Amino acid sequence: xxxxxxxxxxxxxxxxxxxxxxxxxxxxxxxxxxxxxxxxxxxxxxxxxxxxxxxxxxxxxxxxxxxxxxxxxxxxxxxxxxxxxxxxxxxxxxxxxxxxxxxxxxxxxxxxxxxxxxxxxxxxxxxxxxxxxxxxxxxxxxxxxxxxxxxxxxxxxxxxxxxxxxxxxxxxxxxxxxxxxxxxxxxxxxxxxxxxxxxxxxxxxxxxxxxxxxxxxxxxxxxxxxxxxxxxxxxxxxxxxxxxxxxxxxxxxxxxxxxxxxxxxxxxxxxxxxxxxxxxxxxxxxxxxxxxxxxxxxxxxxxxxxxxxxxxxxxxxxxxxxxxxxxxxxxxxxxxxxxxxxxxxxxxxxxxxxxxxxxxxxxxxxxxxxxxxxxxxxxxxxxxxxxxxxxxxxxxxxxxxxxxxxxxxxxxxxxxxxxxxxxxxxxxxxxxxxxxxxxxxxxxxxxxxxxxxxxxxxxxxxxxxxxxxxxxxxxxxxxxxxxxxxxxxxxxxxxxxxxxxxxxxxxxxxxxxxxxxxxxxxxxxxxxxxxxxxxxxxxxxxx
Numbered sequence: 428x429x430x431x432x433x434x435x436x437x438x439x440x441x442x443x444x445x446x447x448x449x450x451x452x453x454x455x456x457x458x459x460x461x462x463x464x465x466x467x468x469x470x471x472x473x474x475x476x477x478x479x480x481x482x483x484x485x486x487x488x489x490x491x492x493x494x495x496x497x498x499x500x501x502x503x504x505x506x507x508x509x510x511x512x513x514x515x516x517x518x519x520x521x522x523x524x525x526x527x528x529x530x531x532x533x534x535x536x537x538x539x540x541x542x543x544x545x546x547x548x549x550x551x552x553x554x555x556x557x558x559x560x561x562x563x564x565x566x567x568x569x570x571x572x573x574x575x576x577x578x579x580x581x582x583x584x585x586x587x588x589x590x591x592x593x594x595x596x597x598x599x600x601x602x603x604x605x606x607x608x609x610x611x612x613x614x615x616x617x618x619x620x621x622x623x624x625x626x627x628x629x630x631x632x633x634x635x636x637x638x639x640x641x642x643x644x645x646x647x648x649x650x651x652x653x654x655x656x657x658x659x660x661x662x663x664x665x666x667x668x669x670x671x672x673x674x675x676x677x678x679x680x681x682x683x684x685x686x687x688x689x690x691x692x693x694x695x696x697x698x699x700x701x702x703x704x705x706x707x708x709x710x711x712x713x714x715x716x717x718x719x720x721x722x723x724x725x726x727x728x729x730x731x732x733x734x735x736x737x738x739x740x741x742x743x744x745x746x747x748x749x750x751x752x753x754x755x756x757x758x759x760x761x762x763x764x765x766x767x768x769x770x771x772x773x774x775x776x777x778x779x780x781x782x783x784x785x786x787x788x789x790x791x792x793x794x795x796x797x798x799x800x801x802x803x804x805x806x807x808x809x810x811x812x813x814x815x816x817x818x819x820x821x822x823x824x825x826x827x828x829x830x831x832x833x834x835x836x837x838x839x840x841x842x843x844x845x846x847x848x849x850x851x852x853x854x855x856x857x858x859x860x861x862x863x864x865x866x867x868x869x870x871x872x873x874x875x876x877x878x879x880x881x882x883x884x885x886x887x888x889x890x891x892x893x894x895x896x897x898x899x900x901x902x903x904x905x906x907x908x909x910x911x912x913x914x915x916x917x918x919x920x921x922x923x924x925x926x927x928x929x930x931x932x933x934x935x936x937x938x939x940x941x942x943x944x945x946x947x948x949x950x951x952x953x954x955x956x957x958x959x960x961x962x963x964x965x966x967x968x969x970x
Contacts, residue, residue, distance in 0.1 A: 544793060554599070598791055
């Protein structure tokens, strides 16, 4: 899984990359180290003594978990795990390595059945192999020993449905993200100011602004033809379909829920209207001619050569451009986030691009675990307040102090580490790749300026989000059929959409395109999705 370390702040280049890509963070338990019960029903120390004051032997648990720093493999001397073991009277035995190594080891374990007590990997593995017997259902254990998991996961209908397997069981406890915002629409505020323009609201406003950027020497260098009004990388150009209420980004589900049913956006009639607009923008030179091949370095190069006027990307990443030394060479440089576009003035701006509340990492209890109750108490502790603080921030007066409002603030030991803050935390075992609740304050720590922090949370504070598509679960047989259908179908779709935009395929042929998609076993795919949708609604109603 190559994306694992991209979901956590990366210590490179712009410090703000840390902010956006940092998705993995912590959770806490609400008991104290003496086994005192807190209001959420959690008890910290679970087996420190036998009731007579005599210490008991620690519970021994083997765990497969990623070491995030290759030259510092996890052991019981790793500060986070040492402290966690001390608090809960657990002695961990580690099966560790980088994430890809562990996935390979897990595949071998499937054949042998020789699993460690705890496996911390992709939660989809738990959903797939739990029903086959590799992992135990956690439903009853949560009821008995998981008040925090119940409160922060299962009591939330959206999160519960994302976490459950197709058989209705919970096999793994997932990591929870703290911030919903991810990518957003960005624009050069200094260019708007120079031309006396307001931030665009509607698609028509965007056309007016982009045309002005192109025709009126927006960067003020005397060359009216060097601006690239709208520039995106990868498939970010598809996000402008937000305004039409359809979701066609290749990394998204491509389905939406609407009018009490589900609809497939790549054949929705609204797609034609979106394509007509983008084709117009491309023909008028408003959309970058090389939009299909652009990558991050291209955006940065064009932005700091004062040629790029607007884009769609990770908000915190691009907001941090304002603090980049290269921006100081451009008088008045000011890149700001703007609300998602709408078709009509007064419509609610919303985007489909967002982080899901649950990340794909979590941990599960294997069939070989002889201490499931103690393991569930461990999982629940990390989901409570104490465990959350430990997993996100580490150790008070060492890696963090309490600032205004008793909010944790990383110490200079972390923020000024030669390795960068992220790696400094990882080396201590903090921000582990396990199931826990990320803390919003952890995200805010990485904003290099208050402006970056404000922009990062702009969509969150205004709730500029379409509802997430439903967490539909498919049976193994359904998944196999879907893979056979979607691979060629989605390849065709992803080839045709840019062709319509560029004009190598005429929009007059849109109906032929839809007919072709439907001929590629679309009705069979729709039937599978509708069956999963019906199961979803049934499970949701059953609670």
